[in-house]
Amino acid sequence: KEREREGKAAANVVLLRGCGSLLELPSFEERHGVRACMVAPTKIIAGLGKSVGMDALDVEGATGDYRSDFRNKAVRMAQALGD
Numbered sequence: 001k002e003r004e005r006e007g008k009a010a011a012n013v014v015l016l017r018g019c020g021s022l023l024e025l026p027s028f029e030e031r032h033g034v035r036a037c038m039v040a041p042t043k044i045i046a047g048l049g050k051s052v053g054m055d056a057l058d059v060e061g062a063t064g065d066y067r068s069d070f071r072n073k074a075v076r077m078a079q080a081l082g083d
Helices: 028-032 043-051 070-082
Strands: 037-039 055-057
Touching: 037 043, 037 070, 043 055, 055 070
Parallel strands: 037 055
Antiparallel strands: none
16 A cells, blocks of 8 residues: 555565475486586575575676676586586
8 A cells, every 4th residue: 555655566476485495306317317517596496406506606797687797607517518
């Protein structure tokens, strides 16, 4: 009601997300026989990867959308694969 009085759109959703607990899942390596890593520009995606034992790589310019620096992502993944 306060938002409406201020001429703003009324809230119509409550988004519950944030801190949680790590799921107990078999690791990607246990399940598929190979180690995996990922480029995760957001913490929620990194958390999903962490749940299955993946390393989340930091990449400058990784945004998670069409403006992402795909070259930097490819270079960093190639480096990780070589390690």
